[in-house]
Amino acid sequence: MKRPTIADIALRAGVSKVAVSYALNDQPGVSDSTRASIKAIAEELGWRPSSAARALSGARAQAVGLVVRRPASALGTEPFFMEFISGIESVLSDRAYALMLQMVDSEERETEIYRRWWGERRVDGVFLVDLHTDDPRVPAIEALGLPAVVIGPPHTAGSLPAVWSDDAKSVQEAVRYLVAIGHRRIARVAGPEGFAHTAVRDAAFREVCAEAGLPAPEIVHTDYTGDEGARAARRLLIAAERPTAMIFDNDIMAVAALSVAQEIGLSIPRDLSVVAWDESQLTQVVRPALSALARDIPAYGASAARTLLALVADEEVGNVEEECARFVPRGSTSAPSA
Numbered sequence: 081m082k083r084p085t086i087a088d089i090a091l092r093a094g095v096s097k098v099a100v101s102y103a104l105n106d107q108p109g110v111s112d113s114t115r116a117s118i119k120a121i122a123e124e125l126g127w128r129p130s131s132a133a134r135a136l137s138g139a140r141a142q143a144v145g146l147v148v149r150r151p152a153s154a155l156g157t158e159p160f161f162m163e164f165i166s167g168i169e170s171v172l173s174d175r176a177y178a179l180m181l182q183m184v185d186s187e188e189r190e191t192e193i194y195r196r197w198w199g200e201r202r203v204d205g206v207f208l209v210d211l212h213t214d215d216p217r218v219p220a221i222e223a224l225g226l227p228a229v230v231i232g233p234p235h236t237a238g239s240l241p242a243v244w245s246d247d248a249k250s251v252q253e254a255v256r257y258l259v260a261i262g263h264r265r266i267a268r269v270a271g272p273e274g275f276a277h278t279a280v281r282d283a284a285f286r287e288v289c290a291e292a293g294l295p296a297p298e299i300v301h302t303d304y305t306g307d308e309g310a311r312a313a314r315r316l317l318i319a320a321e322r323p324t325a326m327i328f329d330n331d332i333m334a335v336a337a338l339s340v341a342q343e344i345g346l347s348i349p350r351d352l353s354v355v356a357w358d359e360s361q362l363t364q365v366v367r368p369a370l371s372a373l374a375r376d377i378p379a380y381g382a383s384a385a386r387t388l389l390a391l392v393a394d395e396e397v398g399n400v401e402e403e404c405a406r407f408v409p410r411g412s413t414s415a416p417s418a
Contacts (some may be wrong), residue, residue, distance in 0.1 A: 084125040143178040145203040159360040167381020204392045211236040211276045229388045236276045243384045248284035250405040255288045262415040267323035273301040309333025313340040324416040325353040349414040368411030375405040
């Protein structure tokens, strides 16, 4: 069946196409009864405005966008994004808004998508994730005039509002706990070095280790995958001075470290304590259950969605600080055996 048009509605209602346009766009020029009749016919026919017509009329697209510059497999293996998106959808669905999701492999491709979406009025705004320090996407979006909310530290956001949590506090809490139960050699297996939140966590980790009088800590940067997490854990655990505790930047890498420890003949938590960031179902179903830095990720996504929709509605919007991740001890951490 062909898509219904304004002409189809006009024919059914016995009015002109101009009258239909007035009615559907809530403009004066038709009576209330005619407007109601036309809208009822449009609903019956399943008529929806085209994106091209919406762009010409200046109407809102009723959609927002999220571009993720990671492999598509990341959505299936890393729970953070699916939980974050579920939080976004919980807000968008109540407002009859859609989420456009695109996976890309380069910054140039990502920026081009923003230009196309905005130029064609496909979206009313976007979420900007995985921020880098001095991220070139920020000035590009500012120049477009595209409403956007940064998911990350405010110092990376330029004039854009940021939804963020204080990762430094979370790192400090986890390290202080490990020090309190006796650990002196603590390593960190982090995400990509270029990410702004990685830099924040790295700096906080070094600072809190120095504060506790620990030796210069080891930090290994990875791509967040289980393979890279396992490789980093193996390298650290076969060193002459192996760590007695390790903090991982996601749950997948922490779970991979459990297998590496078993492969080497180490017992968790007696020989090695493991901490994951973020909390997920995965951290709770493995054995031993993983100590984790936990936060309400769906609530984080919902807050980001509310902020973006407020920005789209031309409301005054500032930075929004969400509750930081809190350390939850479980079976994967204990005092070191020696």
